[in-house]
Amino acid sequence: MTNPTLSLFTANIKMMLRDRQALFWNVFFPAMFLLVFGLFRFDQPVEFKLAIFDDAQNQASEQFVQQVAEVKAFTRNTDVVTFDDAKALLKEGKLDAIVTLPQSFGTAPVAGEPLVIHVIINEGNQQSGVVVSVLTQFLDQLTFAQTQTPQLYALETEGIVGKETKYLDFLMPGILGMGIMFASVIGVAISVAQAKERKILRRLRATPISAKTYLIAEVGGRIFIVLLEIALILGIGMGFFHIHLFGNLGLLVLATVIGSLPFLMLGFFVGGLAKSADSAGSMSNAVTTPMMFLSGVFFSPDMLPNIVARIVDFLPLTPLLKILRGIAIDGNTFMQYPFEFAVIGGWIVVAFFLAWRTFRFDKV
Numbered sequence: 001m002t003n004p005t006l007s008l009f010t011a012n013i014k015m016m017l018r019d020r021q022a023l024f025w026n027v028f029f030p031a032m033f034l035l036v037f038g039l040f041r042f043d044q045p046v047e048f049k050l051a052i053f054d055d056a057q058n059q060a061s062e063q064f065v066q067q068v069a070e071v072k073a074f075t076r077n078t079d080v081v082t083f084d085d086a087k088a089l090l091k092e093g094k095l096d097a098i099v100t101l102p103q104s105f106g107t108a109p110v111a112g113e114p115l116v117i118h119v120i121i122n123e124g125n126q127q128s129g130v131v132v133s134v135l136t137q138f139l140d141q142l143t144f145a146q147t148q149t150p151q152l153y154a155l156e157t158e159g160i161v162g163k164e165t166k167y168l169d170f171l172m173p174g175i176l177g178m179g180i181m182f183a184s185v186i187g188v189a190i191s192v193a194q195a196k197e198r199k200i201l202r203r204l205r206a207t208p209i210s211a212k213t214y215l216i217a218e219v220g221g222r223i224f225i226v227l228l229e230i231a232l233i234l235g236i237g238m239g240f241f242h243i244h245l246f247g248n249l250g251l252l253v254l255a256t257v258i259g260s261l262p263f264l265m266l267g268f269f270v271g272g273l274a275k276s277a278d279s280a281g282s283m284s285n286a287v288t289t290p291m292m293f294l295s296g297v298f299f300s301p302d303m304l305p306n307i308v309a310r311i312v313d314f315l316p317l318t319p320l321l322k323i324l325r326g327i328a329i330d331g332n333t334f335m336q337y338p339f340e341f342a343v344i345g346g347w348i349v350v351a352f353f354l355a356w357r358t359f360r361f362d363k364v
Helices: 004-018 020-039 059-069 083-091 128-147 167-197 200-204 211-240 249-273 277-294 306-312 317-330 338-358
Strands: 048-054 074-076 097-101 115-122 153-160
Touching: 048 059, 048 083, 048 128, 059 074, 059 097, 083 097, 083 115, 097 128, 115 128, 128 153, 167 200, 167 211, 167 249, 167 277, 167 317, 211 249, 249 277, 249 317, 249 338, 277 317, 317 338
Parallel strands: 048 074, 048 097, 115 153
Antiparallel strands: 097 115
C-alpha cells in the first residue's frame, strides 16, 4: 500500500519543479545574489591617490618616492606635470593628497627637529583625514626602520576648499539610473504582456490605430514617467539630503531620457517574448537585477575583477551611470563620453532588433 504522505510529498515536489518561475525566485534568485556579491572585492584595502613633487631630487628623496609606491594603500599619479594641475585635480576629488618633498629632504636634520614634508588635502573630501593618518603612520614606520628612533619626519598639512562630495552624491545618479531601468524594462514588459493577455492589441488591429501610433504612445508615456522619476529623485535628494548637483541639469535630464531608450526596447522584447504578465515580471527581473549590482548603482564596478569589470562596461546601465555621475558630480559634458554613448547607441540598435523579432503588432 502506497504511503499517502509520501505520494503527496512526491506530487508537490514535481509541481514545484514544473513551476519554473517559482523555482527561479525560491532557489536561483538568492544564489544569484551570492554570485554577484561574491564577484566584488570588498576585502581589498582602500587606495589613496597621491601626487608627489620631489624638490630635493637626491638619492634619499628618490628612495622615499619608491617606498611610497610600494605601499598598497597609495597610488601615485604620474601623469600630473605641474603643481597647478595637481591642485585642480585635488579640488575635483580626483586626487586625495599632494605630497611635496622639500629641497632639504635627505640632509641631516637639526638636532631635535624633524624633516618637514608638506601635504595638501581637500578639506571637502571625507577621506582627507584618513589620508593624513595613513601618511603619518607610514612615516613613523619609515623612521623606525631607518633610525630606530621616533620623529625623523613630520607632516605639515594644508587644506584647500575644493568640491565637497559624499556617498549620497555618488549614490543619487545610481538610484536614478536604476529607477529608469526598472520603470522602462519591467513597466513596458508587463504592460505589453497584459495587453496581449487581455486581447487589447488584437482589438486595436480592428481600429484605424496603427502599430506606429501604439508604440509612440507607449514610449512617450514611459518617457513621461522617467521625467517624473527624475523630478522626484532630485527633489528628495537635493531638498532633504542636500545632495550636490555640480553639472548642468538639462544635460542630466537629456542623458537620462537617451539612456532610457535601450531599456524601453528591452521591455518590448521581454513583453513580446513572455506568455503572461507574471512571466514578463520574472523575466524582466532576471534581466535587470544583475545590472543593478554589477553596473555600479551602489558601489563602483572598479571593485570587480578586471576581466568582469571590462565585460560590465558593455552592459547598457554601466555607461549610463558613468555619464550621469560625470555630469552630476564632475560637471562634465556629453563630449567627454564618446565610448559610453557608443555603447548606449549599440544597445538601442540591438534591443530594437530583438524587440522587432518578438513583438509584432500583427501577430499578437
